[in-house]
Amino acid sequence: MQTLDLSLLRHFIVIARCGSISLAAGEVGRTQSALSMQMQRLEEQLGRTLLHRTGSGVRLTRAGESLIAHAETLLAQHDDMVMELSGASLRGSVSLGCTEDYASAFLPDLLGSFCAAYPDVNLQLVCAPSTDLRPLLHQRQLDMALVSLPSPDMSGAIRKEQLVWVAHEAEPHLLDAPVVPLALAAPNTLDHRAACAAMDVIHRRYRVAYASNSLAGLLAIARSGHALSVLTQSAVPEDLYVVTDRLPPLPAIGITLEVADQRSSAAASALADHIRSQLPVL
CATH class of the missing domain: 3.40.190.10 (Periplasmic binding protein-like II)
Incomplete structure (x- = not known):
């Protein structure tokens, strides 16, 4: 049985979210060729093609889509275990999508209080209309997003x-x-x-x-x-x-918080809980 390198899985997740090896290389601090070689090694270990290379970037194969769900769960559990046993503060990266009007109205208070409580969590913010954010969630390029609902009475509305x-x-x-x-x-x-x-x-x-x-x-x-x-x-x-x-x-x-994966990392879960508790009272 193959033992997978967790760093390969981390880099695979970043590539999937960026949709581009070159963009992911800049984010993780590696060269594009080094990251390509890592993905080739991961594909060789699993015996499956994980990424379709295109002229504009990469997209996940069916095997890649299956792997990313397992990889995100595995890494979240790994990070939670290390944090709990080491007594370390909450760490990690969380990507949040938000419409521009919600970003202007709510994020200064929401992120100000969250960052004060969890200074070691890195936040990535994407501003776009709700119609553009939902596909990014589906593709797991975002961890969560504040999006609009046609009615405040719909299930999931928090404001x-x-x-x-x-x-x-x-x-x-x-x-x-x-x-x-x-x-x-x-x-x-x-x-x-x-x-x-x-x-x-x-x-x-x-x-x-x-x-x-x-x-x-x-x-x-x-x-x-x-x-x-x-x-x-x-x-x-x-x-x-x-x-x-x-x-x-x-x-x-209505406004709701949609998440890409309910089995999210400790950092993502903390941000989601913070938004759900604070947004209704702002």
């Missing part, structure tokens, strides 16, 4: 957030226009769909004049006074106004 109309002035002159200009995120996002549906219900004419998946982009357009936008209420900055008059009400949505 309710109200969607609101925002503008650069309390009574925007844009509402006098026969066709109201809007600045929205991508059409598959909850805020885009909610804004269009609300306007359709009252038969108010509108056009999506500006589109941006960047929170900074939407804020810039709203600040310019050329369009109304939609944000979660917690993410509205002090220099913009929440507009309620002459506009249809928007729904509330």
Whole structure:
């Protein structure tokens, strides 16, 4: 029976998450050729091809997908055992995905308190729309992600957030226009769909004049006074106004924390527990 080197499994997990040997090499501090040789040795030990090499990077074979689930569990158990027996503080790396508005509204408090409690845990943050974060979770390129749910009453929701109309002035002159200009995120996002549906219900004419998946982009357009936008209420900055008059009400949505693997490392479990306990009360 083959005895696998745990460092090979660690590097295999990093490659799977990065989707690229060259990117993984920079993360683990090895050369690309050295990391490629390690993966060849791991494949030889197991007698299976684990990675499909492509022009844009690598992707897991079916054997690779099977291995990564076992490898993550094995390494998490190994690290927990070493930490418990050595009396060491919590260590490790955790990757967290989050939408930009949640990052702006919640992460300063969430990560500030977590990092103070666990200073030896390394955090990696990826900001993207919920629709982009879920595939990264499925591919195990993220340990967990704060994502949106269509309703705060859905199973798994840990916080309710109200969607609101925002503008650069309390009574925007844009509402006098026969066709109201809007600045929205991508059409598959909850805020885009909610804004269009609300306007359709009252038969108010509108056009999506500006589109941006960047929170900074939407804020810039709203600040310019050329369009109304939609944000979660917690993410509205002090220099913009929440507009309620002459506009249809928007729904509330839910926030949930989705994890890639329930059998996660001690560091990932600690962060997940911290978010679930603190986010509802922020």
